[in-house]
Amino acid sequence: MDERKEAGGGEDELFFSMRLLEWYNGQKRDLPWRRSRDPYKIWVSEIMLQQTRVDTVIPYFNRFIERFPTIDALAEAPEEEVLKAWEGLGYYSRARNLQSAAQQVKELYGGKVPDDREAVFGLKGVGPYTAGAILSIAFNRPEPAVDGNVMRVLSRFFLIEDDIAKPKTRIKMEALAKSLIPEGEASSFNQALMEHGALTCTPKSPRCLVCPVMERCAGRLAGVETELPVKTKAKPPRPEERLAALVEGRGEHAGRVLIRQRPTRGLLARMWELPHWPAPGDIGAGSGRPGEAAAMDRLRRSLAEAGVAARPEAYMMAAEHTFSHIHWTLQVYRCREEELPQPMAAEARGLYAAGSGAAAGGDAPGGEPALLLPGAEQPGLFADEGGAEEERPDMRWIGREDMANYAFPNVFLKLLNAYFDGQEAAGRR
Numbered sequence: 001m002d003e004r005k006e007a008g009g010g011e012d013e014l015f016f017s018m019r020l021l022e023w024y025n026g027q028k029r030d031l032p033w034r035r036s037r038d039p040y041k042i043w044v045s046e047i048m049l050q051q052t053r054v055d056t057v058i059p060y061f062n063r064f065i066e067r068f069p070t071i072d073a074l075a076e077a078p079e080e081e082v083l084k085a086w087e088g089l090g091y092y093s094r095a096r097n098l099q100s101a102a103q104q105v106k107e108l109y110g111g112k113v114p115d116d117r118e119a120v121f122g123l124k125g126v127g128p129y130t131a132g133a134i135l136s137i138a139f140n141r142p143e144p145a146v147d148g149n150v151m152r153v154l155s156r157f158f159l160i161e162d163d164i165a166k167p168k169t170r171i172k173m174e175a176l177a178k179s180l181i182p183e184g185e186a187s188s189f190n191q192a193l194m195e196h197g198a199l200t201c202t203p204k205s206p207r208c209l210v211c212p213v214m215e216r217c218a219g220r221l222a223g224v225e226t227e228l229p230v231k232t233k234a235k236p237p238r239p240e241e242r243l244a245a246l247v248e249g250r251g252e253h254a255g256r257v258l259i260r261q262r263p264t265r266g267l268l269a270r271m272w273e274l275p276h277w278p279a280p281g282d283i284g285a286g287s288g289r290p291g292e293a294a295a296m297d298r299l300r301r302s303l304a305e306a307g308v309a310a311r312p313e314a315y316m317m318a319a320e321h322t323f324s325h326i327h328w329t330l331q332v333y334r335c336r337e338e339e340l341p342q343p344m345a346a347e348a349r350g351l352y353a354a355g356s357g358a359a360a361g362g363d364a365p366g367g368e369p370a371l372l373l374p375g376a377e378q379p380g381l382f383a384d385e386g387g388a389e390e391e392r393p394d395m396r397w398i399g400r401e402d403m404a405n406y407a408f409p410n411v412f413l414k415l416l417n418a419y420f421d422g423q424e425a426a427g428r429r
């Protein structure tokens with residue numbers, strides 16, 4: 001990036017800023033978070049938009065604001081409800097951070113989002129992009145809000161060939177973006193940049209022919225617009241094969257399935273899921289469906305070690321879940337709860353009542369806490385996933401009607417819905 005491009009204020013820079021602003025003012029989309037300057041709403045929308053398209057975000061945003069209309073409402077809500085409202089959006093740590101930050105705002109700033117740079121940066125989960133978006137959009141402060149979309153637009157228009165995956169490029173881009181903000185127009189200009197990246201200067205096929213700044217776009221004039229921005233590829237997520245159990249209850253649990261809660265920290269913290277474990281290397285790891293007999297035997301042992309008496313009966317399906325650094329392939333088996341011999345069942349009940357060897361009770365939001373086999377070796381279950389060594393998972397038997405009370409990662413939500421749909425269809429036949 002040369003000095004001229006960094007400085008802003010040149011003819012091209014002025015042209016870019018004014019044209020984009022004019023274009024935005026003429027045809028900006030009517031989006032729910034644009035109907036007010038409420039920094040809380042802008043903040044929520046920006047966090048949601050970091051991971052998902054506008055069309056998908058709108059219903060989530062409306063429901064979230066209806067349920068948590070103010071900072072105080074979000075700060076005081078049970079975490080489970082916040083996660084449930086976020087369910088399907090992914091990146092659940094963002095929802096947790098948003099709630100923690102709301103609690104900070106409530107305690108430190110009386111429930112009002114501060115308009116001070118230092119204070120906004122000090123909020124949990126608020127990085128340079130979100131801080132810039134809140135300060136500029138809500139308070140019209142001349143702060144840049146630079147994300148991947150904005151870097152793409154700037155790379156193309158100013159023909160910048162620096163690698164946008166590098167932190168120093170981001171810093172340069174922020175300086176450039178800040179220098180481009182017309183006086184008194186931070187709110188509209190930053191939104192214009194974002195809108196342009198979302199609607200016109202799109203990643204794969206930029207719509208140059210209808211672009212308001214086409215005539216001076218250096219990337220386009222050089223014929224390299226689709227080669228920009230330059231970005232080195234991140235390492236692909238590490239593949240991990242896992243065996244998952246969809247355990248159907250019997251007797252008093254008939255019609256229900258077993259779910260467990262993830263640990264208090266680490267991946268998908270405190271969300272609910274079907275029990276699953278890493279598939280040993282000799283069970284077809286990485287090659288799709290594992291050898292059934294060996295997999296079922298392994299799953300049965302894992303269930304027993306976790307305190308669940310259940311027998312795998314049939315392979316159901318494979319399901320995928322991708323994190324930034326890990327890609328899970330879950331081989332899901334339908335399992336059936338086994339009846340415990342009377343003395344063992346009595347012991348399990350006794351252990352549960354005594355508060356050991358069973359799920360940490362708490363207030364069950366529907367569903368029924370699972371009784372676990374005496375002697376189950378549950379602590380350390382999630383140690384390889386960032387959970388604490390001493391944590392024991394909470395397990396519940398739930399029916400479809402209970403699903404609304406638990407927050408599930410998408411992959412398990414889909415599995416459970418598919419299962420209950422199948423059961424209902426079978427019941428109608």
Ligand code: SF4
Binds near residue numbers: 153208211217218220
């Ligand atoms: S002309 Fe094309 S590449 Fe250049 S800013 Fe417009 S849409 Fe993007």
